[in-house]
Amino acid sequence: MDDGAMSKGAARCPGPGWDELMAADTVAPPAFLKADAYEYMGSAPLAAARYVDAGFFRRELEAMWPNVWQFAAREEDLPEPGDVVVYENAGRSYLLARQPDGEVRAFHNVCLHRGRKLRTESGRASEFRCPFHGFTWRNDGSLKEIPCRWDFPHLTDEAMRLPQADVGRWGGYVFVKENPGGPSLEDYLAPLPEHFQRWRHEDCVTAVWVGKVIHANWKATAEAFMEAWHSLVTHPQILGFTGDANSRYNVYGDHVNVALTPFGVLSPHLDPSTHSEQWVADEVARFSGRGGGSEGVKLGEGQRARPVLAAANRQRFAAMSGRDLSHASDAEILDAFTYNVFPNFAPWGGFAPNIVYRWRPWPDQDRSLMEVRLLVRTPPGAPRRRGPPMRLLADDEPWTAAEGLPPALAGVFEQDMGNLALVQEGLKASKTGEVNLGDYQEVRIRHFHRTLDQYLERFDGAR
Numbered sequence: 001m002d003d004g005a006m007s008k009g010a011a012r013c014p015g016p017g018w019d020e021l022m023a024a025d026t027v028a029p030p031a032f033l034k035a036d037a038y039e040y041m042g043s044a045p046l047a048a049a050r051y052v053d054a055g056f057f058r059r060e061l062e063a064m065w066p067n068v069w070q071f072a073a074r075e076e077d078l079p080e081p082g083d084v085v086v087y088e089n090a091g092r093s094y095l096l097a098r099q100p101d102g103e104v105r106a107f108h109n110v111c112l113h114r115g116r117k118l119r120t121e122s123g124r125a126s127e128f129r130c131p132f133h134g135f136t137w138r139n140d141g142s143l144k145e146i147p148c149r150w151d152f153p154h155l156t157d158e159a160m161r162l163p164q165a166d167v168g169r170w171g172g173y174v175f176v177k178e179n180p181g182g183p184s185l186e187d188y189l190a191p192l193p194e195h196f197q198r199w200r201h202e203d204c205v206t207a208v209w210v211g212k213v214i215h216a217n218w219k220a221t222a223e224a225f226m227e228a229w230h231s232l233v234t235h236p237q238i239l240g241f242t243g244d245a246n247s248r249y250n251v252y253g254d255h256v257n258v259a260l261t262p263f264g265v266l267s268p269h270l271d272p273s274t275h276s277e278q279w280v281a282d283e284v285a286r287f288s289g290r291g292g293g294s295e296g297v298k299l300g301e302g303q304r305a306r307p308v309l310a311a312a313n314r315q316r317f318a319a320m321s322g323r324d325l326s327h328a329s330d331a332e333i334l335d336a337f338t339y340n341v342f343p344n345f346a347p348w349g350g351f352a353p354n355i356v357y358r359w360r361p362w363p364d365q366d367r368s369l370m371e372v373r374l375l376v377r378t379p380p381g382a383p384r385r386r387g388p389p390m391r392l393l394a395d396d397e398p399w400t401a402a403e404g405l406p407p408a409l410a411g412v413f414e415q416d417m418g419n420l421a422l423v424q425e426g427l428k429a430s431k432t433g434e435v436n437l438g439d440y441q442e443v444r445i446r447h448f449h450r451t452l453d454q455y456l457e458r459f460d461g462a463r
C-alpha cells in the first residue's frame with residue numbers, strides 16, 4: 001500500500017469518534033448513520049474570487065441556478081387551491097400556484113405585455129391580473145384577457161401562456177427547476193429521501209420561519225453551516241455537550257452531503273478528567289438550542305449523559321408528536337444531522353424538531369438571504385395547517401428578536417452571523433486570494449465547489 005497516497009484525508013481528531021458513539025447507542029442506529037461515506041477531494045485552495053467577483057456571480061446565474069432543483073416552498077406555505085407563493089431567487093421570480101386538483105404549478109412572475117411583475121406578495125388569487133394594463137391569466141397559466149384585444153391581433157392565446165418551470169415535490173417541500181432536462185428530483189436528492197423515510201418531513205409543519213439579509217456572499221453564508229469545528233472559537237458555550245471535532249462528514253454523489261455532529265458528549269477540546277458527565281448534562285440544560293433536555297437530567301452513579309438525555313428526550317418528543325419513538329436511536333434523538341442539498345437547501349434529520357436552512361443571493365455577490373425554519377411533527381391524521389409567513393429581521397435586529405426561535409439557538413446564529421460580513425470584507429482584501437480548507441472537516445465545502453464547477457463547465461453560456 002502506498003501510504004503517501006492512501007493516507008490523504010485519513011487523519012481524524014484524536015479521542016473517541018463517531019464509530020464508538022454509534023456502537024454505544026442504546027437503540028441501534030440505521031446502517032446509513034454508521035457508514036463512513038467520506039471521500040478525499042484534494043487539498044487545493046479555493047479562489048477568493050468565487051465569493052467576491054461579479055463575473056463569477058454572473059456565471060452562477062447563467063449556468064448553475066437555472067439547472068438545479070431549488071427548494072421553493074413548503075407545502076404548508078400554500079395548502080389550499082388558490083394559494084400562491086412568490087418565490088424569487090437569482091434573478092428570477094416565480095408564482096407557485098396550488099391548483100384545484102392539489103398539484104402545484106410554477107409560472108414566471110412576469111407580465112408578457114411590458115414586463116411588470118404580476119405579484120409581489122404571496123397570498124390567494126384565482127387569477128393573475130397585471131396591475132399595469134390588466135393583462136390577466138388564470139391560475140393554471142392560461143391567458144384569460146387582454147384589454148383592448150383589438151390592438152393585439154398578433155398575440156395568440158397559446159403563445160401568451162405564462163412560461164412554466166418544472167415542479168417537483170418531496171417530503172413536504174416544493175422544488176422548482178427553470179430549465180427542462182437533467183435528473184428527476186428523486187435522483188437529484190438521492191439518498192436523502194431514503195434516509196428521511198425515518199424522519200418524515202412530510203409529517204411536519206413550519207412552526208417558525210425567520211430570515212435576515214447577511215452582508216456576505218450566499219456561499220460564504222451557507223458554508224458557515226457546513227462544518228461543526230468553528231464551535232471551538234465561535235460557540236464556546238456549547239463545547240460542554242458538543243462533539244464538534246468528532247463529527248462525521250459524509251458525501252453522496254454530486255448533490256448531497258451531511259455533517260453528523262454528536263451532542264450529549266464532551267467536546268474533544270475539553271479535558272474529560274476535569275468535567276463530569278453530570279456537568280455535560282447540566283450544560284445541555286443551560287446552552288442547548290434545540291430542546292436537548294432543557295429541564296435537565298440527574299445522572300445515577302456511573303451513568304453517562306448521552307443515553308440518559310436520549311431517553312428523556314425520546315419520551316418528550318414522542319409526547320410532543322403523538323408518535324411512538326421507541327425505535328429511535330440516541331443519535332436520532334440528540335445529534336445534529338445537517339444535510340445539504342446542492343446548492344442551497346439544508347434540512348436537518350433526526351426526531352427532534354428539525355431545523356431547515358436556505359440561502360439565496362440577495363441580490364448580488366455581496367449579500368445573501370439566510371432563512372431558518374423550525375419544523376414540528378404533527379400528530380398522526382392531523383390536517384396540514386397553514387404555516388406562518390417569514391419574519392424578515394431588519395438589519396439592526398438580532399436573531400434573538402425573532403419570536404419562537406429558542407433563545408439559545410438564536411444566540412448561536414448571532415455568533416455565526418457575527419463572522420460573515422468580516423469574511424466578505426476579508427475575502428475582498430485578501431493578499432493571497434486563496435481560501436485554505438481542512439481535508440476532512442471541510443470536505444463538504446470542497447464537495448459543494450466541485451459540483452458548482454461541474455455546472456459552470458456544463459452549462460456556461462447556456463441561458
Ligand code: FES
Nearest residue numbers: 111113114130133
Ligand atoms: S405590463 Fe402587464 S398589462 Fe401592461
Ligand SMILES: [Fe+2]
Nearest residue numbers: 224234235416
Ligand atoms: Fe455556527
